[in-house]
Amino acid sequence: MPNTIYVCGKCGQTARDTQKQLRSEGWLVERKRDAPKGELVIRCQDCRTVHSERLAKDIDPAPIFDLDYIEKQLAEAEPYTSPGADDPVRSVFVGTVFSLYPSRKYYVPFACSNVSEVEAEEDEAWRAQAEAELDTIDAWLESGEGDPCDLFVTRWDVPNQENVPQDRGGVSCDM
Ligand SMILES: [Zn+2]
Numbered sequence: 001m002p003n004t005i006y007v008c009g010k011c012g013q014t015a016r017d018t019q020k021q022l023r024s025e026g027w028l029v030e031r032k033r034d035a036p037k038g039e040l041v042i043r044c045q046d047c048r049t050v051h052s053e054r055l056a057k058d059i060d061p062a063p064i065f066d067l068d069y070i071e072k073q074l075a076e077a078e079p080y081t082s083p084g085a086d087d088p089v090r091s092v093f094v095g096t097v098f099s100l101y102p103s104r105k106y107y108v109p110f111a112c113s114n115v116s117e118v119e120a121e122e123d124e125a126w127r128a129q130a131e132a133e134l135d136t137i138d139a140w141l142e143s144g145e146g147d148p149c150d151l152f153v154t155r156w157d158v159p160n161q162e163n164v165p166q167d168r169g170g171v172s173c174d175m
Pocket of ligand 1: 008009010011012013043044045046047048
């Protein structure tokens with residue numbers, strides 16, 4: 001009988017079994033991404049979600065955005081220049097914090113008492129993946145100026161040299 005007790009990080013359910021056995025029962029027992037001490041992310045069958053899988057080092061997370069669709073939307077969006085900004089951007093509304101964030105909660109870093117540590121961790125992993133995905137199309141995630149719960153994908157209207165990777169720079173005329 002194995003002596004290690006595994007505790008679901010979300011509901012606290014415990015199981016005394018081998019990792020292999022737990023995995024075969026649908027538990028998530030994986031090494032955590034960016035955890036130098038080999039910390040584990042553990043979720044029971046009921047609490048295992050795509051959001052918790054995003055915390056695991058060896059699981060390829062499902063994509064958050066349909067980047068082709070977002071690129072199309074960005075191409076159709078009207079460019080605008082924010083007050084105080086030098087260059088125009090294009091922006092598309094992608095949803096609210098409540099629809100997109102794993103915790104479905106809005107909070108600010110200095111007052112996160114309404115969000116559990118587990119939720120904050122999953123939100124952070126979501127945010128990191130969202131930013132990495134958008135970075136591949138030179139875009140970023142922004143909160144709405146009117147309502148900070150609204151989330152927009154934004155990018156420069158005319159990308160400058162710095163934010164266009166060489167392989168996406170288009171056709172050059174001087175051969
Ligand atoms: Zn659980």
